[in-house]
Amino acid sequence: MQLTWLAPDERIEVKKFYRQHMPYASLLQKESVCVLSQTDTNADSIGEIVASARIRPIGELAILTGMLVHPDFRGQGVGHQLMDELESVICDGKTYIFALAHLEGFYGQHGFTVIEDAPNDIAQLFLKYQGSDKELVLMGLTPFNPDSETAPNN
Numbered sequence: 001m002q003l004t005w006l007a008p009d010e011r012i013e014v015k016k017f018y019r020q021h022m023p024y025a026s027l028l029q030k031e032s033v034c035v036l037s038q039t040d041t042n043a044d045s046i047g048e049i050v051a052s053a054r055i056r057p058i059g060e061l062a063i064l065t066g067m068l069v070h071p072d073f074r075g076q077g078v079g080h081q082l083m084d085e086l087e088s089v090i091c092d093g094k095t096y097i098f099a100l101a102h103l104e105g106f107y108g109q110h111g112f113t114v115i116e117d118a119p120n121d122i123a124q125l126f127l128k129y130q131g132s133d134k135e136l137v138l139m140g141l142t143p144f145n146p147d148s149e150t151a152p153n154n
Contacts, residue, residue, distance in 0.1 A: 001050060001078075003085040006033045017049045018068065025066050031056045032089075033066075036082050051082045055089065058121050064090060064097045083110040093143030096122050101135040112139040 006014060011027060014035055018025045027033060032055040037047040050073050054066040064086070069078045087110070096118060099107050104114065114137055118126065126138045 001036050001081065002039050002047070003034055003036050003082070006035060014049060014052055017052060017070075018066065021070065022066065022068050025068075027054065027066075028056060031065075034082075034086070036078065036085065051078050053082060053086060055086075055095070058125065060094060061119060061122060062090070062095045063122070063125070064095055067097075079106065080109070083107075090141055091143060093141055095141040096126075097139050097141075098126055098129050098136045099139050101137050104137050104139070107139055111142050113142055114138065115140040 008029055011033060014033055015027060017035075018027065034053055034055075035049045036051040037049050039047055049070065051069040052066065053064060053068070056063045056065050067079070067082070069082070096115075097107055097112055099112070117123075118138055118140065122138075126136070130136055
């Protein structure tokens with residue numbers, strides 16, 4: 001599988017992917033969007049989208065949002081593969097996620113921890129999202145310290 005970052009004018013297929021599997025999601029122009037796809041022999045195409053994630057800038061901070069694995073590929077480690085691919089982009093300790101409660105353990109394996117206090121912009125946005133019908137958990141990424149004995153996802 002291959003990770004591809006999409007320019008704003010290359011998002012037609014990923015918009016269809018979200019519409020089909022996460023209809024409430026809306027892609028914002030300012031978000032960075034990546035897809036994990038099955039490698040296609042046609043170099044001009046990204047192939048079948050297997051998973052996607054978006055990174056939304058909030059000032060100097062960011063929210064990892066819209067993490068979505070195609071239903072046919074769930075339970076096969078694709079989400080972990082996507083998170084591993086994103087590690088170099090989100091490793092600065094300034095990334096947050098509004099995780100579905102049942103996915104807290106998943107994100108915990110990738111260095112995110114439940115937090116009580118967040119910067120105001122993140123906290124306000126979390127309050128807005130918390131009003132939805134899904135139980136959400138505010139998590140922040142703990143930056144990896146190379147001097148520690150284990151990485152956050154070990």
